[in-house]
Amino acid sequence: MLRIKKLSKSFNKDTDNELKIFNGFNLEIEKNKCTAIIGPNGCGKSTLLNLIGGSIKADKGQIILNGRDITNFKEDERAIYIGRVYQNPSIGVAPSLTILENMALADKKGEKFTLRRLIKRDNIDKYREILKDLDLGLENKLHTKVKFLSGGQRQSLSLIMAAMKHPDLLLLDEHTAALDPKTSNVVMQKTKELIEKYSITTMMISHNMKDAIEHSDRIIMLDKGKIILDKKSIDVTENQLIKIYREKLENVA
Structure with missing residues (x-):
């Protein structure tokens, strides 16, 4: 479904401060599965999602999504096929617009439109039904x-908007990290329900080992741009992951 072939990326290239993140990196992501990406800070997690999403460009290699080579696609061109939710709850939404206007924008993703014709009256009931799935009462606050x-x-609205057009791939970049534990649990449960309902192929960065195991099908741990663990989530425990994680942090220190 997603194939990453011989991907290489360095920052500050050809300088004394050159930082090589990936060098000939390969990865395949299975369709309709959720893959959790974990690992210590600086291991390449967010860089990987940025390379896939198109916010940064690879030095070498290929990114193939559903048989389509998107390596040279710009970020907005990839956005037609890829949904993304960021760590900051305000990045995936337009805070100055209403819930209804945000939903309409997400519905127009990949299409040409004018703000004047943004909202179609016939779609309002559809947006209300979609929001009902969140069970947060947002369907009654469309004009807020x-x-x-x-x-x-x-963040729940951002998640709904990112999944609304049933993208080929959903990228979750530590999307609960800025939330309190109780809210984080709610958003994670909504995430799981949404992924399962629409069978969306998902890559999820998480520092929470428990969430990574409970809400994914596969766990991949990165270290210095390399895969050091790749297992089905049911075959690994939270304690095992924490032990490996701590060993890596101790080696860095």
Whole structure:
């Protein structure tokens, strides 16, 4: 479904401060599965998602999504096929617009439109039904500006918007890290329900080992741009992951 072939990426190239993140990196992601990407800071997790999403460009290699080579696609061109939710609850939404306007924008993804014709009256009931799945009461706040929502509500809305057009791939970049534990649990449960309902292929970065195991089908641990663990989530325990994680942090120190 997603094939990454011989991917290489360095920052500050050809300088004394050159930082090589990936060098000939290979990875295949299975369709309709959720893959958790874990590992210590600086291991390449966010860089990997940025390379796939197109916010940064690879030095070498190929990124193939559903048989389509997207290596040279710009970020907005990839956005037609890839949904993304960021760590900051405000990045995936337009805070100054209403919930309804945000939903309409997400619905127009990949299409040409004008703000004047953004909202079609026939679609309002559809948006309301989609929001009902969150069970957060947002379907009754369609005309509320997003900046007045809580972080959890904004992140849940961002998640719905990213999945709304049933993308080929959903990227979750530590999307619960900025939330309190209770809200994080709610958003993670909504994430799982949404992924399963629409059978969306998902890559999820997480520092929470428990979440990584409970809400994914596969665990991949990175260290210095290399895969050091690749197992089915049911075949690994939280304690095993924490032990490996701590050993890597001790080696860095």
